[in-house]
Amino acid sequence: MKTHREYLIQQLHLRKEQGFTLGQISASSFRYQPDQKEILDLWEKAHLHDISEKWAPFVRFIFLNEDEKRSLSSRTARLLLDNRNSIKGFYEITRESTTFDLPDRLSDFLRLRIISNEYFEIYRKIMRRINFEYPPKEYSSKKISGKINWHKTIQKSKTFFPLDFQIKTWQRQFDTPENTLLLLAAHWLKSDCTKILRNNLQDPLQSDEREILLNIVDTINQIISRFPFKDVQNSMRKFTHEKKNSEKINDLFYHVKKRISNNSIKNPQYGHLYSWVSKYVELDFEGNVQHKRKFIIKNIEDVDALYEVFIFLEFFNYLKNVRKTKCVLQKHGRTKYKIIFEINGKQVEFFHGKEYSVGSKNAWALDATPDYSVEYKSQIIAVFDAKNYQKYASEKNPAKILDSMIHLNKAHRNLESFNSKYPETPKDIVEEYLKLVQDNEEKAEEFRQEKEEQARKENRKFKEDSKKDNKRGPKEQILSYLANLDVKYGGLIFPRYDVERKESTTLQHETTNINNLVLETLRLDYHPKEMIRTRQDTMESMWNVIQQRVKEVDNSQDIKK
Structure with missing residues (x-):
């Protein structure tokens, strides 16, 4: 139902x-x-x-587009995976009375899909140039098929002319530690996915989670069944019942690493395989998923919360991999993180969700919690707010309809003028009134009064709801941060230009100067087609602004000296 x-x-x-x-x-x-x-x-x-x-x-x-929700979740999961050594434990999202950990269970499944794809790519490149040994093999034969060891042949011959020859040949041998590890990794992936599918989890698997697991299992079944070297398959089976941290597995790791180090393996993809397996063993998916809840995106507040984490991690990723500046993540408070990084050797802090209380050094009039704040030398030099929504113009208003009901009696005098002045008036009401006024003006007036009273109730209800819904717009809110925290720059970060361009009242990529305060709108989209392009532009803008503000602080202090 x-x-x-x-x-x-x-x-x-x-x-x-x-x-x-x-x-x-x-x-x-x-x-x-x-x-x-x-x-x-x-x-x-x-x-x-x-x-x-x-x-x-x-x-x-x-x-909200389902592809966009999926893209936002996947990218955030990717960033959490890439920075797992920097994020100690979990990234927490607090929603009402409940706290959810990121990576949550669905994030783990998304991460599982991501690193499975990494494995499939490594496997494909290894199979193009699979490593093998070329050990010599000596045997005695009447047929000559290989290199004859004449010294041994003559020694063993009992006749003047040898009847048996000592032959030395070289044969490709694919049963090596690195190839065993290649196939064993596929077995682990399949085994972990199968266990999760079969277990009765407290929070049952959703369809999207099952789809991820089944796709991985199907792909791995094809890899194992079609693997061309039976001796490697037989070698791999000796390890399938071992725990991932067993002595036997550790010994296999040791030999693979040693062979990579001494250049016994020419294909560099085996180095990627070794790193990948080390990462996979560390993540322990099957164990983690058992005890983890799913952060279900049930409403727009959940998307907003994830969007905040997404922007924060994108900026950290930009600092680390694009700017290649020294940067670390540290917790501040119980559930939030900050980035400590350097610009030209000077330390800057980028906070997510830091609270500034009235009476503290920075907030003088109101409590303030911008989504992101940037501090240099204990001074707030910039604030940013993530705004995962668009504002739309309201085309109809109950107050206008109420006004038209009050003046409905003017419709029969000059209909064209009435329609021009009160375009919001429902046509069926006007038509009904005009019919009544021709037959009985008293009934027409009763009808008008009835509609007026109805419009008053709707207008009253609308005003009550509007008070509940009434929040300061994004521009007003960030301007209050700038004034209250004594900051000269504020950035609003939106995911898109507009959903419906003709109705959007929110301008994107616009810089406004208001009484020496700079307000800039930026764009960081999570639509699959727009994510990469907008990410580079917005991260670059954020970096440039922070760099400029650091210079301004230093210059002002030099002037004071």
């Missing part, structure tokens, strides 16, 4: 198909329009039982 939430989502998708834009639907006034009573009724019922969000965030979430 469908819930009220599911019925509401179905009806909103239907409205989109009917031609309503996302901007119109997300406007708080949409559900109060006379022709949207079904939407308002479903919303109020769903709000009592299974919806905690406010209207606009709820609408944003249900129309």
Whole structure:
């Protein structure tokens, strides 16, 4: 049986198909329009039982592209995996009374898919030029097929002319430690995936999780069944019942590493294989997944929280791999991290979610918690806010409809003028009023008063809901940070230019100067096609701004001296 939430989502998708834009639907006034009573009724019922969000965030979430949600989760999982040595333990997301760890269970599955793909790529490159030994083999034979060892042949011959020859040949031998490890890694992947599929987890596997595991198992089955060298398969089977940290496995690792170090192996991909296996053993997927919950993206707040972590880790990744500057991650508080890095040998701190309390050195009027704050020499030099949403213009307002109901009696005097002045008025109400006024002006007035009272109730309800929904816009909020924290620069980071360009009122990549304060809008998309391009531009902008602010602080201190 469908819930009220599911019925509401179905009806909103239907409205989109009917031609309503996302901007119109997300406007708080949409559900109060006379022709949207079904939407308002479903919303109020769903709000009592299974919806905690406010209207606009709820609408944003249900129309959010599934590929984008998947891309955001995958990229964040990739960053967590790449920086697992820097992030000690877990990255925590706090939602209401619950704290979720990242990487969460789904992140682990995404990471499993990522490193499985890494293995498949390594395997493919190794099989193009697989390593083998060429050990000599000596035997006695009447047929000459190889190099004859004449000295031994004459020694062993009992006749004047030898009847048996001591032959020395060289034969390719693929049963080497590195090839055994190559196939053993595939076996471990398959085994871990199969165990997870068969176990009765406390939080059952979702369809996307099962799909990841089954795809990995299918690919590995093909690798093992089609592996061309039976002697390697036989060698691998000797290790399949060993624990990954057993003495026998450690001895195999030792011989592979030794052969790589002394250049017995020519294909560099075996070095990548050794690093990959070391990483995989350390992650212990099968053990971790047993006791881990899934961070389920249930609403837009979850997407917003993940977007914040995504931006923070992207900046750390940029510092480490693009700028190649000295940088480390450290925890601050209980659940957040900060990046300590250097610009021209000068130490800067980049905080995620640092709280500045009234009365502290930095906040003088209000408590403030910007998404990201940058400190140099104990001074806040820049703040950034992640804004995973768009603001839309509201095209219809219950107050205007109320005004039109009050003046509905003007419609029969000059309909063209009335429609021009009150375009929001529902046409069916105007038509009904004009019919009534021709037959009975008293009934027409009763009808008008009834509609006026109805519009007053809807307007009153709209105002009450608007007060609950009323939050400062992104620009006003970050300007308050700049004023309260005495900062000269603020950056707003959005995921996209606009969802519907004609309705967007949020300008992207725009720099505004307000009373010596610089406000800049940046873009970091998680749409698969836009992620790479916007990442480079925005990370570069953030670096340049911080570098400039560091110079300004140093210059101002030099002037004071």
